[in-house]
Amino acid sequence: MKGVYVMCNNNKCRHMIAVDKKLKKCNKCRTNLREAYQDKIYIRYKNKWKHIPEGLKVAELEMSNLKNEVKGLTNKNDKIKFADVYNKQYLSYFQSQNKDYNKVRARQEAFYNYFEGYYLQDIKKIDVEGYINHLRDKDFKQSTLNRYLRVVTNFFNFCEQMELIDKSPAKYIKTNKEEQSEKYILSPIDEDNLLRVCRESKSSYLYYYVLIAIETGMRSSEILRLKWQDVSFDYETIYVTETKTGDNRIIPMTERLRASLTELFDLTGVTPHLFHNHKTGSHITDLKPSFTRAVKKLGLNISFHNLRHYFITRASQAGLSSLEIMQLSGHKDHKTLQRYSHLHIEQAQNSMKAIENYKKKLEAKKADDKVVNLSNVKKG
Incomplete structure (x- = not known):
């Protein structure tokens, strides 16, 4: 039955095998599954695993009951709204x-x-x-x-x-090829002007919100959810939880960030969150409207997420490896990271020149080797 699995009894493998085919051996390590069928039966429902120690028949019965709960039907031929x-x-x-x-x-x-x-x-x-x-x-x-x-x-x-349908009608629908729009890269002057305008904003939080993004590359939701218990002034680190990828990470503070967070703590340190909403008792959920007004005042065509691009690009320019940048930014995929890391045209040109010069050196070496070989032939 779909959704019922047996775990390989090889502790080094522990592979989950669907029992639909009733395989006698693990299709990964080829271990005999006879013992596993006795007490290592699991069901998977709504992406959660449940161990059924009573065995295969009980597992199949329980899975069937769960699916009937979803359907709310006794007749499979009945249509479901x-x-x-x-x-x-x-x-x-x-x-x-x-x-x-x-x-x-x-x-x-x-x-x-x-x-x-x-x-x-x-x-x-x-x-x-x-x-x-x-x-x-x-x-x-x-x-x-x-x-x-x-x-x-x-x-x-x-x-x-859930076996409500035999096959998804969206299975072979292709996604659209996304256009790669050119991202605006902030300059140091843009950064200074942006922070100045944010400091002058009516929102007392906007300056700190933007500065944290510039200094750490954190996502907007990650910044707004930060609690003071996640900030360690002793170790000069920020512990980021509730991330998009589900993985927590630690980000070291820069000197400027530490000074700004100390300043913010003097303003809001008695509250649980750095960006506390006194009306709801929780964190502020959105500061982007204030940010939009600030960039409009400067005539910049950027979104808040551009600050994450800015941080990652600077890290790349500073010589950090992809792995080091991923540890700070919280990316899991190198391909995603590549979209964020924008090298300036001048740097890209320098990179191409370095490759070109290397090729010329190889060609010159080949020519020298050919001359040496020809001279040896004449002597012989």
Whole structure:
């Protein structure tokens, strides 16, 4: 049955094997699974594992009950309303997997409103394509369309995993090739002017919000969630939790950052969060409108996320390796990092000249070797 697994009894392997095929040997290390079938049976439901020590039959029964709960049906031929699955099962699951649900709420609502009147089994590939074309009429960017498409694929993958449908109708829908827009690179003068305008802003928090981004490359959500317990003035470090990737990290403070955080602590040190909202008792959730007004005043065409690009580019220019930059920025993927690290044209030209000079040296060495070989032939 789909969703039931056996764990390899080789402690060095511990590979999970689906019991659909009832393999007798681990398909990874080839260990005999006879003993494993006795007490190492697991079920996987909503991406969570549960050990079933009673054995295979109990595991299959429990998995069947869980799936029937999702369906709410006794007859497999009955049609299920899209709205029922979305509201009763999928939405709570999705919210548990996504901390910043509010950021994707508009995409979720657009998806729900379009398919609300459908029965789940009636939704075909052509219907999904119709939804994508409906979004294209709104003149979204390719990157935005891809984000809306991920909402669709996530939902139907969930339904397929729960065996509500045989195959996702979005399975072979291709994502759009995203346009690579050229990012504006801040100059040191831009940085000074930006911090000056932020200091003069009506928002008492804006200067510190922007400075932390410039000095650490942290994401907006990571900065706003910071608590004073995460800041160590003794060790001069910031402990970043609740990150986008789920991995915590430690960022050392620069001298300027330490001085600014000391200043901020004198203002708000009695509150749990660095950026505390006294009305809600929690952290401030958004300072971007204040930031937008500041950059508009300077005539800069940048978003807050550009400050992360700025930090990573400076780190690259300072000679830090990709691994060192990833440890500070919290990136997991080298390809993603490459999008952020923007070398100036002059530096890129210098790099190409260095490669060109190296090639010329190789060619000159080959020519010298050829002359030496010819002279040896004549002597012989």
